[in-house]
Amino acid sequence: MVCRTLFWGLVFVTLMFDAHRAQECEEMTDLDLKHSLTGTSLSVRLLLYTRVNASCGQLLSHREPFSNPRFNLSLPSTFLIHGYRPTGSPPVWLTEFVKLLLQSRGMNVIVVDWNRGATNINYWKVVDNTRKVAANLTDLIQKMEEKGADLGSIHMIGVSLGAHISGFTGASFEGRIGRITALDPAGPEFNGRSAVDRLDPTDAQFVEALHTDMDALGYRDVLGHIDYYANGGADQPGCPRTIFSGSQYFKCDHQRSVFLYMSSLTDSCPITAYPCDSYTLFQDGECMDCGRFAPDGCPVFGYEAVRWKDRLLQLGQTRTYFQTNKESPFCKFGYKVDIVTWNQKTHWGYLTIKLSNGQKEAQVELNHKSLMFERFVESSVLAQFDRDVQPVKEVTLRFCTGKGLRPRKKLRLLRIRLTPLQNHRRPLCRYDLLLEENKDTTFRPIPCEDSNF
CATH class of the missing domain: 3.40.50.1820 (Alpha/Beta hydrolase fold, catalytic domain)
Structure with a gap:
């Protein structure tokens, strides 16, 4: 009797072991x-x-x-x-x-x-x-x-x-x-x-x-x-x-x-x-x-x-x-930036754009190449920000030519237009603006006059 009990006990332990292995x-x-x-x-x-x-x-x-x-x-x-x-x-x-x-x-x-x-x-x-x-x-x-x-x-x-x-x-x-x-x-x-x-x-x-x-x-x-x-x-x-x-x-x-x-x-x-x-x-x-x-x-x-x-x-x-950020969340928030200037002479240079809602800021340096600003000709560039700043209450622009020893240039903007690429938001504009080289210019954007929204 003892042997039979021991036998079935061993069988039970073996089955449980196999089930565990499975x-x-x-x-x-x-x-x-x-x-x-x-x-x-x-x-x-x-x-x-x-x-x-x-x-x-x-x-x-x-x-x-x-x-x-x-x-x-x-x-x-x-x-x-x-x-x-x-x-x-x-x-x-x-x-x-x-x-x-x-x-x-x-x-x-x-x-x-x-x-x-x-x-x-x-x-x-x-x-x-x-x-x-x-x-x-x-x-x-x-x-x-x-x-x-x-x-x-x-x-x-x-x-x-x-x-x-x-x-x-x-x-x-x-x-x-x-x-x-x-x-x-x-x-x-x-x-x-x-x-x-x-x-x-x-x-x-x-x-x-x-x-x-x-x-x-x-x-x-x-x-x-x-x-x-x-x-x-x-x-x-x-x-x-x-x-x-x-x-x-x-x-x-x-x-x-x-x-x-x-x-x-x-x-x-x-x-x-x-x-x-x-x-x-x-x-x-x-x-x-x-x-x-x-x-x-x-x-x-x-x-x-x-x-x-x-x-x-x-x-x-x-x-x-x-384009992406360097870490998660990887998504960026893009704007198509269109600029029309009215300088007599053509200028070349780079832009830095900062957006602010009063609490958060996002900034991008558009330095992949020098942009050409020709009178009454629209210049376009993509600006991708690392975060979504909404609502945009202030925009800060900085213009530079990268030529430090020459006299500082002034860029006269007839219009700047920022069109959001996500979420179907209304484009933002500013008209008649003067940018001095290497100097921040801050303004409040307004709805674009020619907006289809």
Whole structure:
């Protein structure tokens, strides 16, 4: 009797132990620089997160995915794919990204952990592994489709090399996958390649790419139906400019793409993306017309950009630009500034504009190039402020030529007009104003006489 009781007790303990093991949380593979130096062989792990297990990853087999009862094919599925990991550590943004995705809607979030294979000092070996990772994902998605999953409900978010993995996977299904989001897609070994050897617009029903480090680790040219060039696509505000800043010098611009996209999931401060042929034209205020996107206006960058999918498919590949702050909230508040002067002679110079509501201030220096102020000819420029100051009670202008040893100039304004780019607010004007070089001139703006509002 005692032996029988002991036997069933052991069975019970074993079953409870197995049940506990089944509920253990899986985390992304954590390696170090030693693994990078010796090199790692590719091993792909798929970690499933749902709203039921939002903070507890569960292993998902690409061979037998439906053995996991939490994998629900009636829900949309989002694949989150990291890139090159030279130090072997998991991405710092991973946990928060998963959380934000699950907060946005019910879905399967599948983290593609290919850290073993991405951790290698030999970057070219890692590039070779991207095709193998894509083959693994293709196998899983084929099984999903066989079980009735809608490929249009699949969203692949790829960071750096992960962007091209997404493209290779999507190409296997001839672009029937719903959406690919490329976050600063990798440039080295992909720049200049033909479409079959990189991400391209035919890889999914909707392909978008964000560029933040195109002069170093990122891809330079357009890759999707819509390409966003944040702050011109290269140097990001707040990122170090010298190598003496350590590892942040190499990864800050590249990694900013992830944090910008994550910020769009909160939807607290949307960023408008303006179609334009170049960043210079964008800064000059030449690309503020969003009429071709009527009635919705210019696309909003980020997770909700799919709303503009049909219009973008009609327009073909669209290059867009926007500016951001150096940290969250990243959104800026823009004004198109139009100035008409009545000096006899043409002047060249720079403007600083400060807005105030009596309690808060926001200031911007328009110094990307010297502006030409010609008599009775309207000069335009884009002014992007780091915060929204409302209502604007005072505007302060400062004009300078940058030529300190010459006699100070005076700029006579026939009119200055500030047109808000967000929230359909009324344009503000001031008429007949004199600016003395290097001296602040403060005035109260008034509604523009020719306003259509």
